[in-house]
Amino acid sequence: MKYIIFCITIIFSTTLAFSQDDSLSNSIKIKLPTTNLNKGVIIEEIEIPIISKQDSIIIPIIDIKSEYWDTTVYNPYKNTITEYPIEINFKDSIYASPVAHKKVITSRYGWRRGRPHKGIDIDLVTGDSVVSVLSGIVRFARYSRGHGKTIVVRHYNGLETTYAHLSDIAVKANDSINAGQYIGKGGNTGNSRGSHLHLVASYNGEYIHPDYLFKFDSSNAIRSQNIWVTRKWTRPIHHSSKSLAKVNFFETKEAALASLVKKLKVYVVKSGDTLSHISRRNNTTIYSICRTNKIKKTSTLKIGQELVLEL
Numbered sequence: 185m186k187y188i189i190f191c192i193t194i195i196f197s198t199t200l201a202f203s204q205d206d207s208l209s210n211s212i213k214i215k216l217p218t219t220n221l222n223k224g225v226i227i228e229e230i231e232i233p234i235i236s237k238q239d240s241i242i243i244p245i246i247d248i249k250s251e252y253w254d255t256t257v258y259n260p261y262k263n264t265i266t267e268y269p270i271e272i273n274f275k276d277s278i279y280a281s282p283v284a285h286k287k288v289i290t291s292r293y294g295w296r297r298g299r300p301h302k303g304i305d306i307d308l309v310t311g312d313s314v315v316s317v318l319s320g321i322v323r324f325a326r327y328s329r330g331h332g333k334t335i336v337v338r339h340y341n342g343l344e345t346t347y348a349h350l351s352d353i354a355v356k357a358n359d360s361i362n363a364g365q366y367i368g369k370g371g372n373t374g375n376s377r378g379s380h381l382h383l384v385a386s387y388n389g390e391y392i393h394p395d396y397l398f399k400f401d402s403s404n405a406i407r408s409q410n411i412w413v414t415r416k417w418t419r420p421i422h423h424s425s426k427s428l429a430k431v432n433f434f435e436t437k438e439a440a441l442a443s444l445v446k447k448l449k450v451y452v453v454k455s456g457d458t459l460s461h462i463s464r465r466n467n468t469t470i471y472s473i474c475r476t477n478k479i480k481k482t483s484t485l486k487i488g489q490e491l492v493l494e495l
C-alpha cells in the first residue's frame with residue numbers, strides 16, 4: 185500500500201509540474217480507486233501527459249533558401265563580405281563519394297598554369313554516375329560558361345558543392361536531394377581537357393580548398409564536425425594544383441586565429457636550390473617567397489643568399 189501511495193504521489197507531483205504548461209494537450213486521464221487509499225490526499229482522477237520522443241528532440245529548421253537563392257546565376261553571393269575565419273559545421277562524419285569508383289585526383293585546388301583552379305578534378309569516364317556528396321537542395325542546374333553542364337547543391341550547413349563538366353543533368357533547381365543521390369552523368373562539357381568531374385566547395389561565394397574539408401581517399405571522411413576556415417584556404421594562390429601540402433585544419437576559432445600570427449624563418453640558399461624545391465620542402469609557395477622577399481619567380485638565387493620564409 186505504501187508503495188502505491190508513493191507512486192501516486194510521484195505521478196501527482198509530475199502532473200502538477202506539467203499542469204503549469206498551458207500547451208499540454210496530449211494526455212491520458214486515469215480514474216483512481218480512491219476508496220482504497222489511506223487517509224490524506226484524495227485524488228479521484230489524475231492526468232498523465234504523453235510526451236512523444238519527437239517533441240523532446242530539438243530539430244533546428246534552417247531555411248537555406250532564405251538568402252541569395254538565385255537559380256539562374258552560378259555565384260549569387262557577389263559583393264557580399266565574408267568574415268574570417270568561416271565556421272562550417274557538419275552533421276555527419278563521412279560524405280558520399282561523388283563517383284562510384286576509386287577517386288583519382290588529376291588536379292587539385294590551387295594555382296595552375298597562371299590561373300586559379302578553384303576546385304578538385306576527379307577522373308571519370310563520360311556517362312559515369314555522379315552523386316551529391318551531402319544532402320541539400322539543388323540551387324543551380326544548367327549550362328554555365330566554362331563549367332559546362334553544372335549543378336550546384338546548397339547543403340543545410342550553408343556549404344555549396346558544384347559538379348561541373350557534366351554530360352547530363354538529372355535534377356532541376358529547387359529539388360531536395362539526399363547524400364549519395366544520383367544527380368547527373370560525368371562528362372567533358374565547357375572548358376575541359378578530357379572527361380572529369382570538377383568538384384567545388386564554397387561558402388558565401390568563397391571557394392574553399394576541398395581537401396581542407398574532405399579526405400579524397402577511400403575513407404570518404406569529413407575532416408571534422410566543426411571546421412574553421414582561414415582566408416588561406418579560400419585563395420588558390422597559396423596552394424599548388426599539383427600536390428597537396430599537409431592539411432592542418434582548425435577545430436576552434438582560437439586555433440584558427442592563432443594560425444594567422446605569421447611565423448618567419450630565415451633560409452640560406454644552398455647549391456642546387458630552386459624556388460620550387462625551397463617552397464615544397466618548407467610547406468610554403470613560390471608566390472609567398474617572392475612576395476616576402478620582393479623577388480621575381482624568375483630571379484636567380486645565389487648560394488648563401490638569405491630568404492625570409494613565411495610559414
Ligand SMILES: [Zn+2]
Binds near residue numbers: 303305
Ligand atoms: Zn577543375
